[in-house]
Amino acid sequence: MSITLMDIVGRISYKCDIMFRVIDLIEEHGRKTAILYGEDFRLIADAPYEDLIKIDPGMRRRLTQEFRSLEEQSYHLFRQDVDLLKQKQEYDATSGYSKSFNFFQMPGRVLHVDGDSNYLKKCLSLYEKIGVPVYGIHSNEKEMPAKIGNLLDYYRPDILVITGHDAYSKSKGRMEDLNAYRHSRHFAQTVREARRKIPHLDQLVIFAGACQSHFESLIQAGANFASSPSRVNIHALDPVYIVAKISFTPFMERINVWDVLRNTLTGEKGLGGIETKGVLRTGMPYKKIMDE
Numbered sequence: 695m696s697i698t699l700m701d702i703v704g705r706i707s708y709k710c711d712i713m714f715r716v717i718d719l720i721e722e723h724g725r726k727t728a729i730l731y732g733e734d735f736r737l738i739a740d741a742p743y744e745d746l747i748k749i750d751p752g753m754r755r756r757l758t759q760e761f762r763s764l765e766e767q768s769y770h771l772f773r774q775d776v777d778l779l780k781q782k783q784e785y786d787a788t789s790g791y792s793k794s795f796n797f798f799q800m801p802g803r804v805l806h807v808d809g810d811s812n813y814l815k816k817c818l819s820l821y822e823k824i825g826v827p828v829y830g831i832h833s834n835e836k837e838m839p840a841k842i843g844n845l846l847d848y849y850r851p852d853i854l855v856i857t858g859h860d861a862y863s864k865s866k867g868r869m870e871d872l873n874a875y876r877h878s879r880h881f882a883q884t885v886r887e888a889r890r891k892i893p894h895l896d897q898l899v900i901f902a903g904a905c906q907s908h909f910e911s912l913i914q915a916g917a918n919f920a921s922s923p924s925r926v927n928i929h930a931l932d933p934v935y936i937v938a939k940i941s942f943t944p945f946m947e948r949i950n951v952w953d954v955l956r957n958t959l960t961g962e963k964g965l966g967g968i969e970t971k972g973v974l975r976t977g978m979p980y981k982k983i984m985d986e
Contacts, residue, residue, distance in 0.1 A: 809858020
């Protein structure tokens with residue numbers, strides 16, 4: 695069975711534990727190698743052509759259904775959190791419901807820069823579902839450091855997401871060696887460039903990283919939240935849940951890191967960060983303008 699670009703495949707040696715998309719096929723010295731993007735995880739990998747098998751429609755439906763079930767569960771828990779936040783803000787804005795005020799809210803604006811156009815579409819759909827104002831940009835990970843300055847000037851976001859695909863390769867070095875990672879150094883450099891523009895951690899909240907990313911270098915570069923402390927895979931939608939929590943938390947409140955992580959699909963093994971202020975602002979009065 696021939697395998698071509700964009701086919702959904704599994705790795706036989708890994709018992710097809712993760713679904714991948716074939717994004718490139720390279721032939722060197724008579725051997726074919728496939729470059730793979732995770733279908734649900736932000737992982738990039740390469741594999742010998744002969745180690746790949748097409749995922750049949752039945753297995754694909756089953757694996758997809760499992761992930762969608764986890765996504766729905768995570769979304770449901772997150773939705774509960776957001777509803778509680780809104781109730782608290784309404785209580786505070788109306789002095790404990792003792793006064794009737796028509797108020798409005800301005801959630802933090804997100805600039806989401808993603809190395810994978812398919813994941814970007816999924817994330818934008820979830821942002822819209824949750825109600826987070828977002829601008830989405832697709833960019834190759836290697837080009838992000840050069841682009842981020844102009845993007846920040848143009849979009850002026852409250853929250854920046856820098857993500858795509860990444861992977862740690864033991865054959866390239868030790869776990870603490872940044873050069874042993876596919877794109878961690880590009881993510882870290884992008885964070886540094888962003889911090890040249892906006893140094894203060896609470897004026898621009900940054901999430902950076904993907905699967906197995908070098909967590910420590912991203913935090914040191916200036917990210918508020920990053921992946922992956924235990925070098926595990928993270929789900930494609932995890933960055934959305936992190937920044938949405940920040941977007942809906944009032945700017946006078948500090949966010950406990952665990953409160954941000956607990957409703958993600960990956961949890962503290964794949965995600966971490968530092969204490970950060972929210973960015974939501976409440977105003978009043980809110981009046982609809984009616985045409986006479």
